[in-house]
Amino acid sequence: xxxxxxxxxxxxxxxxxxxxxxxxxxxxxxxxxxxxxxxxxxxxxxxxxxxxxxxxxxxxxxxxxxxxxxxxxxxxxxxxxxxxxxxxxxxxxxxxxxxxxxxxxxxxxxxxxxxxxxxxxxxxxxxxxxxxxxxxxxxxxxxxxxxxxxxxxxxxxxxxxxxxxxxxxxxxxxxxxxxxxxxxxxxxxxxxxxxxxxxxxxxxxxxxxxxxxxxxxxxxxxxxxxxxxxxxxxxxxxxxxxxxxxxxxxxxxxxxxxxxxxxxxxxxxxxxxxxxxxxxxxxxxxxxxxxxxxxxxxxxxxxxxxxxxxxxxxxxxxxxxxxxxxxxxxxxxxxxxxxxxxxxxxxxxxxxxxxxxxxxxxxxxxxxxxxxxxxxxxxxxxxxxxxxxxxxxxxxxxxxxxxxxxxxxxxxxxxxxxxxxxxxxxxxxxxxxxxxxxxxxxxxxxxxxxxxxxxxxxxxxxxxxxxxxxxxxxxxxxxxxxxxxxxxxxxxxxxxxxxxxxxxxxxxxxxxxxxxxxxxxxxxxxxxxxxxxxxxxxxxxxxxxxxxxxxxxxxxxxxxxxxxxxxxxxxxxxxxxxxxxxxxxxxxxxxxxxxxxxxxxxxxxxxxxxxxxxxxxx
Amino acid sequence: xxxxxxxxxxxxxxxxxxxxxxxxxxxxxxxxxxxxxxxxxxxxxxxxxxxxxxxxxxxxxxxxxxxxxxxxxxxxxxxxxxxxxxxxxxx
Numbered sequence: 001x002x003x004x005x006x007x008x009x010x011x012x013x014x015x016x017x018x019x020x021x022x023x024x025x026x027x028x029x030x031x032x033x034x035x036x037x038x039x040x041x042x043x044x045x046x047x048x049x050x051x052x053x054x055x056x057x058x059x060x061x062x063x064x065x066x067x068x069x070x071x072x073x074x075x076x077x078x079x080x081x082x083x084x085x086x087x088x089x090x091x092x093x094x095x096x097x098x099x100x101x102x103x104x105x106x107x108x109x110x111x112x113x114x115x116x117x118x119x120x121x122x123x124x125x126x127x128x129x130x131x132x133x134x135x136x137x138x139x140x141x142x143x144x145x146x147x148x149x150x151x152x153x154x155x156x157x158x159x160x161x162x163x164x165x166x167x168x169x170x171x172x173x174x175x176x177x178x179x180x181x182x183x184x185x186x187x188x189x190x191x192x193x194x195x196x197x198x199x200x201x202x203x204x205x206x207x208x209x210x211x212x213x214x215x216x217x218x219x220x221x222x223x224x225x226x227x228x229x230x231x232x233x234x235x236x237x238x239x240x241x242x243x244x245x246x247x248x249x250x251x252x253x254x255x256x257x258x259x260x261x262x263x264x265x266x267x268x269x270x271x272x273x274x275x276x277x278x279x280x281x282x283x284x285x286x287x288x289x290x291x292x293x294x295x296x297x298x299x300x301x302x303x304x305x306x307x308x309x310x311x312x313x314x315x316x317x318x319x320x321x322x323x324x325x326x327x328x329x330x331x332x333x334x335x336x337x338x339x340x341x342x343x344x345x346x347x348x349x350x351x352x353x354x355x356x357x358x359x360x361x362x363x364x365x366x367x368x369x370x371x372x373x374x375x376x377x378x379x380x381x382x383x384x385x386x387x388x389x390x391x392x393x394x395x396x397x398x399x400x401x402x403x404x405x406x407x408x409x410x411x412x413x414x415x416x417x418x419x420x421x422x423x424x425x426x427x428x429x430x431x432x433x434x435x436x437x438x439x440x441x442x443x444x445x446x447x448x449x450x451x452x453x454x455x456x457x458x459x460x461x462x463x464x465x466x467x468x469x470x471x472x473x474x475x476x477x478x479x480x481x482x483x484x485x486x487x488x489x490x491x492x493x494x495x496x497x498x499x500x501x502x503x504x505x506x507x508x509x510x511x512x513x514x515x516x517x518x519x520x521x522x523x524x525x526x527x528x529x530x531x532x533x534x535x536x537x538x539x540x541x542x543x544x545x546x547x548x549x550x551x552x553x554x555x556x557x558x559x560x561x562x563x564x565x566x567x568x569x570x571x572x573x574x575x576x577x578x579x580x581x582x583x584x585x586x587x588x589x590x591x592x593x594x595x596x597x598x599x600x601x602x603x604x605x606x607x608x609x610x611x612x613x614x615x616x617x618x
Numbered sequence: 619x620x621x622x623x624x625x626x627x628x629x630x631x632x633x634x635x636x637x638x639x640x641x642x643x644x645x646x647x648x649x650x651x652x653x654x655x656x657x658x659x660x661x662x663x664x665x666x667x668x669x670x671x672x673x674x675x676x677x678x679x680x681x682x683x684x685x686x687x688x689x690x691x692x693x694x695x696x697x698x699x700x701x702x703x704x705x706x707x708x709x
Contacts, residue, residue, distance in 0.1 A: 229665055229676040233632050233704040241631045245703055248630060249683050468678065468707040470686045506676065506706050572683055 002210040003065030003522040004028055008041065009107045011122065011129060013194055014055055014114030018129050023108055029525060030611055033064030035091040036497030036539040037109060038080035039546065042089060044616045045111050048549055052084040052186075053169060053193035055115035061160065061199065062109040064499045065522050067099045068207055070219035072226050073501035075099045075306040079160075082550065083185040084193075085171040085360070085410045086431035086455050089546045090185030093459075093496060094160075095304035098177040098201065101158035105203035116195040119167075121149065123157070126203040134197035139164055141353040142176035149198055156202040163355020165398045166192035170408040172360035172433070176352075179323060180304070183357045185432060185454055186410075210524030218518055222507065226308045230506030235301070238313030239326035242436070243269060246330075250572030251441035251474075253434070254334040255384045256366040257427050257562060260438040261570045264339035268329075309503050317345030324348055327458075330436035331362025336369060337384030347394050354398035363433035364407040364414065365393045367426055376420050379403060424561035430455035439563050441573040442467040443477030444485050447586045451557045451600075453543040459502070462488035475576040479589030486593045490536035497539055512536075538610040541594070541602055545612065554600040557587055625694045627656055631704035633677060636663040649679065650690040652700060678705040 004023065011018040023037075031037040038060045045058040059081045066074035077099040083090035102110065106127040116131065119138040123130045137145045145161040159177065166173035166188030173188030174181035209215050233241060246252040247265040254262040262268070302312040302323070315324050322345045332338060332347040351358045365382070369390075372379035380396070380403060381389040396404025406414050411433055415426035427434045432455025439446035448461030458464065463485040467474035472481035491511055495502055498515060508514050512529035519527045544552075558564075559578075567577040588598060595606045607613050625646045629637045637660040644655040653673070657666055668674050673688055680686050680701040681694070694700060 229674065230706070232676060233706055236635065237631060241704070242707065245630045245707070248628070248701065249680065464707050468686060468703075468705070470688050473685070475684065503706075574684060 001025060002208055002524045004033075005103075005106055005108050005205070005207060007107065008109035008111060009124070009127070009129070010045070010111045010113070012114040013112060013116045013120070013122070013131070013196065016131055020127075021111075028065075028108075029523075030535060030538060031542075032494075032497040032519075032535055032539075033066075033108070034062055034076070034078040034093070034497040034499035035080065036493065036535065036542075037064075038062035038078050038091060039089065039539060039542045040615060041109060041111060042080055042082070042546055043542065045113070046082060046546075049551075050082060052082040052087065052190055055194065056113060057082055057190060057193075059112045059187065059190045059194065060109060061102065061112075063099060063103045063107070064497065065519065066498055066500065067103045069209060069215050069522060070306065071215070071500070071518060072219065072223045072306060072308045073304070073504050074499065075304055076499040076501065077102060078496065078499065079175055079182040079187050081187055081190045083187075083431070083454065084169070084189045085186040088430055088454060088550060088552065089543050090187060090454050091460075091496070091543075092175075092182035092184050092187055093499060094175070094177055094180050094182040095307070095501070096178045096180060097305045098158040098160050100305060101156075101203065102201040103207065104205055105201045106205040110199070112194065112196065112199075115193065119195050119197050121198040121200055122196060123153070123200045124203075125157075125201070126205060137197055138167060142355050143179055143353070145198060146176075146178070149200055153200055153202075157200045158202070159198045159200045161198040161355075162188040162191045162196075163353060163398075165354040165356045165408075167197070168398065168400045168408070169193060170354075170356060170397060170400065171410050172357040172364075172408075174355050174357055176355055179352060181352075181355070181357070184359070184457070184459075186357075188355050209522045211521045214521035215518075218521055222504075223308045225507045226504060228507070231309045231311075231503060234309055234311035234503045238311060238324075240269070240313065240324055240329050242326040243329055243333075246436065246438075247334075248572070249441065250568065250570040251438045252334055253330060253427075253436055253438050255337050256335060256363075256370040256425060257434070257438065258370070259570060260441050260568045260573050262334035262339075265334065268333050268339050268341055268344070304501075307501065309501065311503055315345055317342045317349070319346045319349050322349045322352070327436050328358035328362075331359045331366075332390075335362050335366040335436075336390050337366075338387055338390060339385070340387055343387040343391065347391055350391070350394045350398070354394070356394075356398060359435050360410065360433040361394060361397060363427050364397065364411050365390055367411045367414065367422075368393065368403060368407055370425060371418055371422055374420075376418050376422055377403070424565075426560060428456060429559060430556050432456050437464050438568070438573070439559055440568050440576045440578045442474050443576075443578055443582075443586075444472050444474065444481040446559060446563065446578055446583060447477060447482055447590060448485050448488070450559055450583060450587060451590050453540070453547055460489065460492050460496070461485060462492055462502070475574055477578070477582060477586050479585060482586040482589035483593045486590060489540055490533065493536040493539040494532055497535070534610065537594075538612060541606065541610055542612060542615065544596075545602055545607070548601065557600060559583065623696045625652060625696060626699045627652060628699055628701045630701060633663070633702040633704065636660065636665070638662060646694055646696045646698070648691055648693050649687075649700065652694065653690070656702070676705050678703050
């Protein structure tokens with residue numbers, strides 16, 4: 001077998017033992033790797049109805065056939081579990097040397113069940129495992145933990161770790177590697193519930209590819225194209241550039257989605273905040289705002305291992321250097337009414353150190369701010385724009401103290417406790433907080449959020465691409481735009497399973513055809529674009545079937561009442577409204593395009609046609 | 619240039635970096651004519667158009683911040699605003 005080891009390692013932390021499980025070729029070919037293969041493994045390994053924080057709940061790290069090849073952006077890994085935030089399937093991706101080292105350790109996937117009796121580190125080296133005490137790193141931040149373990153184990157080992165938020169079971173805690181996060185859905189809490197502080201991997205087991213010369217030629221070609229204009233935004237400006245664009249299009253979620261423009265957006269990027277500090281990136285990019293903008297970069301950018309794009313821009317604030325992305329910027333800035341860039345940088349850094357998802361953290365605080373302004377909670381001084389209280393609240397969530405203990409449960413649960421009309425404006429879908437795309441101003445994306453298997457999600461549905469095109473009216477979604485949303489989901493499912501970075505997507509002329517060629521070079525299978533289209537549909541449907549198994553109903557495929565009953569106040573979006581009937585019409589079109597019935601369930605003939613019938617528990 | 623017969627081109631993201639300015643007033647006309655005026659006014663903006671005369675795929679256009687379009691024959695009325703953006707919105 002080329003491209004795979006053909007096996008996964010199942011580790012039982014309770015018993016402290018492990019066993020190798022075979023991965024047959026017909027499974028690997030149908031589910032590819034990454035999110036796809038991990039979804040298959042969740043069907044196989046996850047007991048129905050399990051509490052995500054119970055010892056029996058599996059936590060899965062999954063690699064892909066492309067890991068270890070010279071193909072740009074291929075050093076990625078998926079982490080999958082049942083989410084403690086949504087109670088549904090949750091898949092998150094992260095990158096870099098951990099993926100390469102884990103594959104060299106001799107496995108295609110790692111399934112962790114059980115729980116340790118004491119804080120522990122799981123060490124895997126060339127297929128051998130050891131559990132050692134993590135008492136000396138318990139309580140440390142992810143970067144501190146990795147540094148300490150590197151000192152102890154040596155530089156060959158790469159670590160995926162949790163921060164204190166994961167230890168404290170914050171339901172949107174992350175799993176971190178090299179300061180990048182498998183960020184959404186609380187996978188860090190799953191790891192924390194197992195008292196597992198870190199997974200350290202090393203090895204020397206290389207996987208052969210079928211056509212080494214073909215892989216090298218394809219890698220050179222892809223790398224060359226990755227330096228081109230399709231990735232210029234990520235390379236030269238970073239994703240923070242989205243802020244001004246979204247603001248101009250009145251699609252920037254502001255003050256807990258009460259508005260879609262932020263009057264101080266320019267100030268947030270250009271300086272002059274409360275503290276008057278500069279907002280400097282380390283990458284040397286040109287200004288985003290005006291010609292005298294201080295949004296300039298320091299001399300270096302950072303990249304994941306095996307990546308030629310280099311999207312990570314590092315900014316300098318009063319607390320030190322911080323990697324900042326648009327999602328962190330929007331959530332900790334405009335969503336909370338914060339216009340001081342240094343406060344945003346400090347909050348983002350705090351999230352990194354606690355090991356918390358910045359989107360859910362910012363959204364939870366913004367939600368609490370609105371609750372406080374409406375008198376629904378007695379608070380710690382939270383009001384939109386109150387930066388000191390916002391920074392304090394980040395730490396309260398990480399420590400699970402006071403109001404932070406409630407917000408650490410996520411906005412869905414917090415709203416149910418607070419009561420009143422709080423559930424109407426708690427910004428989540430299926431319990432996952434909404435990212436930085438205003439649904440009423442981007443109505444195909446609104447559909448993508450509503451039907452997403454892991455909740456409100458901009459990485460599993462790229463439906464915003466439809467909204468930002470001439471193919472749809474972003475302010476008035478239709479059944480046609482719903483069908484286009486399906487295509488973006490399928491592309492994401494393929495890229496998340498290969499795994500390749502989505503920032504590479506613009507480089508491909510035909511993603512499915514070119515991916516088939518790459519997979520053929522690596523595996524030796526005669527893969528076609530049609531086969532990969534089917535695989536993508538299979539993976540999306542397999543995720544849906546897992547959720548159905550866990551109690552999903554069509555009532556979950558919706559948006560909070562605010563989005564379906566309040567128009568946007570901003571004229572820049574033509575005061576857009578998204579009536580419930582319109583969303584439901586789009587959802588029906590989506591179900592039909594997927595071959596599902598009107599209630600969103602998957603008919604048996606679709607299960608058969610997608611070769612899903614033999615998957616365990618389906 | 620600024621007056622009743624002009625339209626305003628707004629630059630966001632990479633286009634702003636390439637153009638070196640936030641906006642530009644040009645004579646009203648078709649989008650093709652407007653983009654030609656942008657190229658003349660911003661000589662460093664070298665990758666705006668493809669060799670076949672179409673808008674380069676890494677860019678996209680929005681009319682008045684509402685509707686997206688790529689039809690270069692579309693004619694803008696005086697006073698309208700054409701947004702020139704990076705095509706990749708995600709992140």
